[in-house]
Amino acid sequence: MSYRYRAYPGVEQIGGLFTHASHARFVWNLACEQQSYYRVAGRVSSPPNSAARFRQLAEARADSEWLAAGSSSVQQQALRDYDQAVRNWLGHKSHRKPSWRKAGRDEGFCIRDVKAQKVNRRWGRVFVPKVGWLRFRLTRPLPVKSGMARVTLDQAGRWHVSFTATQPVIKREPTGSEVGIDRGVATTLALSTGQHYQVPHSRKSDRKARKLAARMSRARRGSKRRDAAKHAFANVHAQAGDRRKNWIEKTTTTLIRDHDVIVLEDLKIKNMVRKPKPKPDPAQPGSFLPNLARAKAGLNRSIHRSCWGLFAQRLQDKAAVSGVTVITVNPSYSSQQCRACGHTAAENRQSQTDFCCMECGYSNHADTNAAQVVLARGIAALRPPQDMGQELAPARSARGNPEKSVARTTRTKAVA
Known part of the structure; x- marks a missing residue:
């Protein structure tokens, strides 16, 4: 520590x-x-x-x-x-x-x-x-x-x-609570309990950073004007980073205090923020087709700003010394699967926020439904099938065929 x-x-x-x-x-x-x-x-x-x-x-x-x-x-x-x-x-x-x-x-x-x-x-x-x-x-x-x-x-x-220094073991009273967390860009954290958390983001800071970046580009290298703009630009980014880190520390502490089992998606963030590959134009050798690089760059900035990796790391660090179990599961189709009947189809996700199952009619906030699916997958991997009850029906695709298991867990060792 x-x-x-x-x-x-x-x-x-x-x-x-x-x-x-x-x-x-x-x-x-x-x-x-x-x-x-x-x-x-x-x-x-x-x-x-x-x-x-x-x-x-x-x-x-x-x-x-x-x-x-x-x-x-x-x-x-x-x-x-x-x-x-x-x-x-x-x-x-x-x-x-x-x-x-x-x-x-x-x-x-x-x-x-x-x-x-x-x-x-x-x-x-x-x-x-x-x-x-x-x-x-x-x-x-x-x-x-x-x-x-x-x-x-x-x-x-x-x-x-x-x-x-050595991290001391934190003594906490068990709460018996279990929660699933869905991480996203529009909603940073969506809990299976219905709570939503949003990482702090200031558009005013973004505008100020863009102005300072433009001022740096116009200034001569080595000049005092450029050095002053560079220092101010670094201060803006440092303050924004401090706000995000402070939010992560407070949020992870709250989650560790309130829940005994926390289930996360096993997101491959490094793969998710890769640049799109160039698309050669077969009709015109030497030229390239649009590959949506600008849109992907904006998405990558939003992913980095959401601090998914740092959040998961700090959550696991605190769980290891407080007796809380953190499980990671396969995130495949968690946003398309119905929490009530297990039906999986792209049509279930009607918009960014609306989820309505085409099979049983169950509706909820899309991110909350995904968090509940994540929780059910984690509980299925943590407990024997006979102890699960009816928390989530088996996943079924739109064709009606049972899908392969999507649970993949890594359990954080808890310190007693």
Whole structure:
């Protein structure tokens, strides 16, 4: 678990923080280049381990005054982070291959043997090597024990410090409630209980961002006018992102508090936001047919703005320490299947919000019906058939043939 705070460095400290971030990025990129060299086909030897890299770092610090001016612990931690990233990449398919870091993006560094103190009820401080005590706003209690801290700089120019600590087990009273959740663009979250949640979105912020983007495009590169517009543009996006993250934290906490079983759709978001492929025109070689790329780009922006992935991740993180079960099921035809009789047809979904079964006449809000179908699929995968009762009839297509099972579950391990 990470405890994150907004940091407020002094004017004389900002240079030291940037230097540490530059050293960490430089050492990481050297390790990345070294790893790529040894992994080329035909190399007999393997990449050096952490101990060998530490010796090479000591030699580099002896030859470079720029590296020697920084903290050896910060630079060594960057090598440890890279080695851990390589192990994660080789051992888990869900982790990406460590890649080259670019200046100005995701700047930061890690500190070992953290010394953090509470100054008063509003402020705390952490000791950064060769920088001194860095103040941060104490928006939540400090962790009891933390072995590492990370100092980062976001795109809006704000510094943050985060401490890693073990997530405590949350004790909660069982409610016996089960809920299914349908995620969408028009309605961000639709619950099987009939509740709807909408991610905060400001059209005023969008208009301001477009104006600032146009101002940047007209300004000369390297000018103060362009830098000011770029900084204001980053602030607008950072504020919008903060509002969405705050909404996700509050919404997931409410769902974990009120329900014992939560069922989600197993959405492949990465595939859903891919760009459409070009469509060559067979009648005119070298030209292309319309592929609706502009409309797909707008849909992709809406999907990213809805934060489906972050919502599911935070929900599973909180469920793992609170004894709540989170199940993911196959989302196929959940918006076309009738919750009452199981009839599945595209005609059942009459509009964005209206659902009316062509077989039995059952009607409801389309997203609420989909959430109820998702819940029934999750319960069917969680419990034996004899214990289910009559929550949802078997799915039937418009031709009357029973469809194949669409339930595919992954259960989050609950901590007692």
